[in-house]
Amino acid sequence: MLRRTGCAVAALLTAALATNVLAQGASSAADYPKKPVTTLMGFAPGGGSDVMLSMVRAQLEKELKTTLVPVYKPGAGSDIAATELAASKADGYTVFVSCTPMIPINPYVRETSYKVSDLAFVANVVTDPGVFVVRAESPYKTIADVIKAAKEKPGALSVGVASAPGDDWFAMHQFEGAAQIKFNIVPFAGDGPSWQAALAGHVDATSNNLGIVYSQMRAGKLRALAIMSDKRSPIVPDVPTFKELGYNFTSGSSRGFAMPKNTPKAVIDTFANAVKQVMSTEEFKANALKTAFPYDYQGPEEYAAYMKSLDTIYRPLWDKYGKSAAAASPKK
Numbered sequence: 001m002l003r004r005t006g007c008a009v010a011a012l013l014t015a016a017l018a019t020n021v022l023a024q025g026a027s028s029a030a031d032y033p034k035k036p037v038t039t040l041m042g043f044a045p046g047g048g049s050d051v052m053l054s055m056v057r058a059q060l061e062k063e064l065k066t067t068l069v070p071v072y073k074p075g076a077g078s079d080i081a082a083t084e085l086a087a088s089k090a091d092g093y094t095v096f097v098s099c100t101p102m103i104p105i106n107p108y109v110r111e112t113s114y115k116v117s118d119l120a121f122v123a124n125v126v127t128d129p130g131v132f133v134v135r136a137e138s139p140y141k142t143i144a145d146v147i148k149a150a151k152e153k154p155g156a157l158s159v160g161v162a163s164a165p166g167d168d169w170f171a172m173h174q175f176e177g178a179a180q181i182k183f184n185i186v187p188f189a190g191d192g193p194s195w196q197a198a199l200a201g202h203v204d205a206t207s208n209n210l211g212i213v214y215s216q217m218r219a220g221k222l223r224a225l226a227i228m229s230d231k232r233s234p235i236v237p238d239v240p241t242f243k244e245l246g247y248n249f250t251s252g253s254s255r256g257f258a259m260p261k262n263t264p265k266a267v268i269d270t271f272a273n274a275v276k277q278v279m280s281t282e283e284f285k286a287n288a289l290k291t292a293f294p295y296d297y298q299g300p301e302e303y304a305a306y307m308k309s310l311d312t313i314y315r316p317l318w319d320k321y322g323k324s325a326a327a328a329s330p331k332k
Helices: 002-031 048-064 076-086 102-109 143-152 167-179 191-200 210-218 265-279 282-290 300-309 311-326
Strands: 037-041 068-072 094-099 119-135 158-161 184-187 205-209 222-227 252-260 295-298
Touching: 002 265, 037 048, 037 076, 048 068, 048 094, 048 119, 048 210, 048 252, 048 265, 048 282, 076 094, 076 102, 076 119, 076 252, 094 102, 094 119, 102 300, 102 311, 119 167, 119 191, 119 210, 119 265, 119 300, 143 222, 158 167, 158 191, 167 184, 167 205, 167 252, 167 311, 191 205, 191 210, 191 222, 205 210, 210 222, 252 265, 265 282, 265 295, 265 300, 282 295, 295 300, 300 311
Parallel strands: 037 068, 037 094, 158 184, 158 205
Antiparallel strands: 094 252, 119 205, 119 222, 119 252, 119 295
């Protein structure tokens, strides 16, 4: 009898404890956010992650009624920042500016301590097409000029990319194959250092994203020779696509927000809905149009499915070009 009573008491205590934990979790999610949110950045300032966050940060802080605190952890294709995110407490107070294709491909191009399934994808903000860009004073006026120079001196013409691998790194390998040429592909620690190197003349060109380099293009400091989209962009209608020039490839990068797996759904939804609300405002849309920011909201389920789908695109490219990435080291 005593044994049965003891078991019953233990069961009641366990149930009460579980109920209390669930109640605390629900209360925590309902109160979210109550303090500043650490925002991990996988690339150096001035790149795509930085641009994306700057586009939404002020309005998002107002919507969430808290502060987003950027913490830069550049290197290894954002793997350093993603590793820290995966090991963080799943409470919504550490978010990560997630980028494609780096996040879905990192676990099979380098040793990582996390899997893509260790991340909870919250909201996509931007899907940005690639562009091939040179400084204003460059002797290369067209893609034909670039190809001619690359054929005359194989491996001499240098093209900066954000990382090896990355969307622009894959794109330049695809360009090499399509045009039967050879570049000196130079990886940097982010999009910002890559276009800055082109602007300074340290590399002949940069493979970058439109939304990142547009301000320099508009200022007349950089020139885009071709864009890596299916159709010409209405933002830069005079820039031809690689496809119309006869080179059948497209490329670009998406950027959004991720949290650790097991973050409460209510927390994820709160953050995602705040992002959606910001991106629906006329203020955001006007600023996006002015800065050539190709916004593309995706909620948690759609964004997660999109991330998963990229494996079928990039794994074959990695299998084909991966050896050259292993030999590359990023420039500062």
